[in-house]
Amino acid sequence: DQQVKQNSPSLSVQEGRISILNCDYTNSMFDYFLWYKKYPAEGPTFLISISSIKDKNEDGRFTVFLNKSAKHLSLHIVPSQPGDSAVYFCAAGLSGTYKYIFGTGTRLKVLA
Amino acid sequence: KAGVTQTPRYLIKTRGQQVTLSCSPISGHRSVSWYQQTPGQGLQFLFEYFSETQRNKGNFPGRFSGRQFSNSRSEMNVSTLELGDSALYLCASRLVSLRSNTEAFFGQGTRLTVV
Numbered sequence: 243d244q245q246v247k248q249n250s251p252s253l254s255v256q257e258g259r260i261s262i263l264n265c266d267y268t269n270s271m272f273d274y275f276l277w278y279k280k281y282p283a284e285g286p287t288f289l290i291s292i293s294s295i296k297d298k299n300e301d302g303r304f305t306v307f308l309n310k311s312a313k314h315l316s317l318h319i320v321p322s323q324p325g326d327s328a329v330y331f332c333a334a335g336l337s338g339t340y341k342y343i344f345g346t347g348t349r350l351k352v353l354a
Numbered sequence: 355k356a357g358v359t360q361t362p363r364y365l366i367k368t369r370g371q372q373v374t375l376s377c378s379p380i381s382g383h384r385s386v387s388w389y390q391q392t393p394g395q396g397l398q399f400l401f402e403y404f405s406e407t408q409r410n411k412g413n414f415p416g417r418f419s420g421r422q423f424s425n426s427r428s429e430m431n432v433s434t435l436e437l438g439d440s441a442l443y444l445c446a447s448r449l450v451s452l453r454s455n456t457e458a459f460f461g462q463g464t465r466l467t468v469v
Contacts, residue, residue, distance in 0.1 A: 248396075274455040285358070285444055285460030286397070293455065331396065337455060340385060341410045346396035 245269050246334050248345035256353050261319040263348050265332035270313060272334040276342065277306060277317045280329045289330075290317070322352045356381065358447050358461035366467045372433040375464045379426050379447030386428040387458060388420060391442040400443075403428055404450060435468045442466075 247266045255261045263277075273294040278286035292299040292306045292315070299306050305318045319326055329349050333342040359378040367373050379386050388400040399412040403422035420430045426447075432439055442465050446458035 246396075276457055278460075283462070285360075285446075285462045288457040288459060291455070291457055333397075335455060339410055340402045340404065341387060341399045341412070342458065343399065344389070344397040346394060 244346070245272075246332060246343045246345040248330075248332060248348045250348050251346070252349040252351070254351045254353060255322045257324055258321045261317075261322045261326065261350055261352065263317040263319075263330050263332075263350065265315050265317075265345055267313050267315075267334050267343075269334070269336075269343075270310075271336055272343075273337050274335040275306070275308060275315050276333045276335070277304075278331045278333065278344075279326075280331060280347070286331060319350075322350075324352050324354050326350060327352045358445055358459055360443075360445050360461035360464050362464060363462065364465045364467075366469060367435050369435055369437060369468055371435050372431065373435060373466060375430045375443055375445075375466075377428045377430070377445030377447075377461060379428070379445075380449075380459055383447035383449050383459070384426050385448040385450045385458075386422055386426060387446045387448070388428070388430050389444045389446065390414075391444060391463070392440075397444065400430070432466075437468050440466060440468045 276291040277289040280286040308315045329347045333344045335342045385404045387402040389397040402410045422428045442463045444463045446460045448458045
């Protein structure tokens with residue numbers, strides 16, 4: 243049972259436009275969410291996180307939105323740059339359990 | 355500040371053999387987790403260690419085991435290797451805080467190929 247789902251395996255966006263990556267989860271007990279970026283042959287790099295007590299968190303070009311009632315979070319990248327081309331993973335965690343459940347990833351391609 | 359270091363980067367093993375992977379966390383990070391990444395499956399949680407104790411375990415067979423040393427370095431062992439164990443194994447370390455959740459920082463991974 244996949245508790246964290248990223249239903250779009252890939253996404254292509256023009257440089258300068260907005261990239262929106264989506265993630266759904268099934269366990270309403272999750273209270274901490276993260277986004278990671280991964281380049282080939284490298285480990286995932288932490289991008290941004292959000293606690294369930296918030297509905298938005300912003301860091302530069304990256305904004306994460308959390309909709310708890312819909313059990314949905316999204317990552318917005320504005321403006322998108324070619325260097326953003328990578329696989330993006332969302333992850334969910336439950337305080338005190340010390341593990342994250344990851345989605346299967348979305349491959350973002352930003353076209354110059 | 356050095357990042358998470360995993361050794362070796364690449365391994366080729368034969369079915370039935372065993373393998374040990376090593377992970378050195380970021381200095382000061384006492385929590386170390388292991389994940390398996392295979393195509394189409396995302397990152398699957400294996401286990402997490404803190405203060406030399408396994409605190410949580412994923413749904414993997416007993417052939418997968420790990421340990422953590424007093425300096426927070428961790429090792430993961432897979433015995434009786436199967437072809438399906440071929441994957442990228444990632445280690446992540448975290449600064450454990452009682453007041454808030456913290457993000458995990460990943461190493462570059464060990465690419466294990468079982469032939």
